[in-house]
Amino acid sequence: MLSIRQVSAGYPGVPVLTELSLEVPAGRLTGLIGANGAGKSTLFDVVCGRLRARRGRILLDGRDVTRTPTHRRARLGLGRTYQRLEVFGSLSVAENLLVAARATGAEDPARAVAETLRRLGLADFAAYPAGKLPTGVARLVEIARALAGGAGVLLLDEPSSGMAAAELAEFAESLRALAADGLALLMIEHDLELVDAVCDDVYELRDGQVLPRAGRPD
Numbered sequence: 400m401l402s403i404r405q406v407s408a409g410y411p412g413v414p415v416l417t418e419l420s421l422e423v424p425a426g427r428l429t430g431l432i433g434a435n436g437a438g439k440s441t442l443f444d445v446v447c448g449r450l451r452a453r454r455g456r457i458l459l460d461g462r463d464v465t466r467t468p469t470h471r472r473a474r475l476g477l478g479r480t481y482q483r484l485e486v487f488g489s490l491s492v493a494e495n496l497l498v499a500a501r502a503t504g505a506e507d508p509a510r511a512v513a514e515t516l517r518r519l520g521l522a523d524f525a526a527y528p529a530g531k532l533p534t535g536v537a538r539l540v541e542i543a544r545a546l547a548g549g550a551g552v553l554l555l556d557e558p559s560s561g562m563a564a565a566e567l568a569e570f571a572e573s574l575r576a577l578a579a580d581g582l583a584l585l586m587i588e589h590d591l592e593l594v595d596a597v598c599d600d601v602y603e604l605r606d607g608q609v610l611p612r613a614g615r616p617d
């Protein structure tokens with residue numbers, strides 16, 4: 400699981416996050432909403448190590464990674480997807496996963512790929528060029544890539560962006576299955592309907608801190 404404890408971070412002259420704390424437990428899907436510029440991407444950057452926390456601590460499975468470089472956090476099980484689709488378009492789906500499995504030093508990369516393809520129902524797409532997939536499937540490939548690289552904690556930055564409405568239900572089901580499988584998922588999302596339908600807990604980032612989302616429908 401991921402634990403963010405009293406983290407302050409930002410840019411010169413822009414404080415952004417002030418003593419922000421958030422627990423992202425295993426087996427749950429946690430949603431993060433907030434206005435444009437509230438600091439959601441900044442939070443992801445701090446968790447990944449792209450941006451340094453000025454104060455506070457980040458724990459990954461109980462281990463303090465606050466000063467750990469980004470690539471080592473990935474090896475310790477932290478995966479991330481971006482708002483813009485970032486599959487390697489000219490590679491096949493399986494090759495996309497293989498690159499990730501090798502990069503994070505998986506013991507048996509080919510097996511990690513085969514297992515992950517099966518786990519996400521992507522086996523039929525294994526040889527398919529990733530650049531030609533519908534957005535919903537390509538988003539799953541991004542997630543699969545993180546999992547093939549051994550991720551147990553997943554940060555998803557607006558995973559529904561660019562997805563057709565018809566793809567959303569199936570995608571939401573895949574996310575639920577990952578949480579049921581024991582993954583810790585933190586998802587930035589602007590689609591509130593999706594957030595409410597799919598997340599176990601929803602928080603709002605505002606004024607540098609997170610609070611449980613007010614007025615969430617049951």
Ligand SMILES: Nc1ncnc2c1ncn2[C@@H]1O[C@H](COP(=O)(O)OP(=O)(O)OP(=O)(O)O)[C@@H](O)[C@H]1O
Nearest residue numbers: 410411413415433434435436437438439440441442
């Ligand atoms: N590299 C940077 N240098 C200076 N300020 C930045 C930088 N990146 C972001 N900011 C500022 O930090 C604040 C938080 O930005 P951030 O991108 O984290 O918000 P966000 O909640 O992810 O927004 P969005 O929903 O639009 O993606 C904003 O005021 C933004 O202008």
